Amino acid sequence: MPELPEVETVRRVLHERYAGKTITAVALGRPTFCRKPSADTLRALTGARISAFRRRGKYLLMVLEGRGEVVFHLGMSGRLTVGGESPHVRFQFWVGTEEVRFHDSRRFGRVGGLLPELGPEPLEALFDADYLWKTLHGRTAPVKALIMDQRLIAGLGNIYATEALHLAGIRPGRAGKSLKRGEVEKLAAACRKVLQRGVELGGSTLDDESFLDPLGRPGRMQKHVKAYGRDDCGTCGSPLLDAKKSIGGRTSRYCPACQR
DNA sequence: CTTTAGGCCTGACGGC
DNA sequence: TGCCGTCAGGCCTAAA
Numbered sequence: 001m002p003e004l005p006e007v008e009t010v011r012r013v014l015h016e017r018y019a020g021k022t023i024t025a026v027a028l029g030r031p032t033f034c035r036k037p038s039a040d041t042l043r044a045l046t047g048a049r050i051s052a053f054r055r056r057g058k059y060l061l062m063v064l065e066g067r068g069e070v071v072f073h074l075g076m077s078g079r080l081t082v083g084g085e086s087p088h089v090r091f092q093f094w095v096g097t098e099e100v101r102f103h104d105s106r107r108f109g110r111v112g113g114l115l116p117e118l119g120p121e122p123l124e125a126l127f128d129a130d131y132l133w134k135t136l137h138g139r140t141a142p143v144k145a146l147i148m149d150q151r152l153i154a155g156l157g158n159i160y161a162t163e164a165l166h167l168a169g170i171r172p173g174r175a176g177k178s179l180k181r182g183e184v185e186k187l188a189a190a191c192r193k194v195l196q197r198g199v200e201l202g203g204s205t206l207d208d209e210s211f212l213d214p215l216g217r218p219g220r221m222q223k224h225v226k227a228y229g230r231d232d233c234g235t236c237g238s239p240l241l242d243a244k245k246s247i248g249g250r251t252s253r254y255c256p257a258c259q260r
Numbered sequence: 261c262t263t264t265a266g267g268c269c270t271g272a273c274g275g276c
Numbered sequence: 277t278g279c280c281g282t283c284a285g286g287c288c289t290a291a292a
Contacts, residue, residue, distance in 0.1 A: 001285065034268085058286080076286045077270080088270095106269045108286050116287090141263060150287085158285065249265080250285060 002074040004155030005198025006211050013214045015053040021095045022049045029089035035110035057118045057154025075108025082214050118154040122191050129188040139176030145248035146176045158250045159228045164190040166227040171259045172252040173243050
């Protein structure tokens, strides 16, 4: 599932390859998806010069010279690939003669539309222990649901939230307001750490190969995961548990020994 | 405002 | 073997 590190990995490849180049054509795949680019977006893309690819949280932004930005969201299963085969191509564009495909079996992805309100970038200065302390203050919702709320912090999904809580030694079901100051400091640092690691390692490709970069290369973060999708704790070897209730609609695995 | 639940969607997987 | 139910989880909206 593309979270901040996966989107950043995609961004770097596309920026390197296409910044400064011109989009020669666009096309909608069939069957299309509900969050397909509008006619206005298609018009803006056609013939535009790409000045950059940027990223905000899990959103990828294609910056067009003099024509604003086009928002891409990969959802669950979305991928942007240079060529490549897929039965689920939803949208394509060409840069010169090279074809870039947006494919997405589950159709949760999106091309175009507006960027929603998002919290600070966890790898930038605005996100720190003070910010997280203020954000969690008085909140009764589980801390995991809060750090996965994109309006509070932009970029963590189930994998990296699970890993950050594990690294910080905090159980996912704890109420936000129950965290002590020292725990909040650990958690803020852990969020940065796991995301930074994920970016350095080119994202995480779980056994289903859901994530591959635009050139088809898998990430390496999955080898360093300590809790997500594992049966035993990567630190102490204890059997991991799943929270009895799903948190934020997602399963939440934790180590009963390492996390309190 | 905060919190929770359900819907969207389809591939993978387990049980019978 | 093959069918069928369940799960997975990005985000959004509605309801409590």
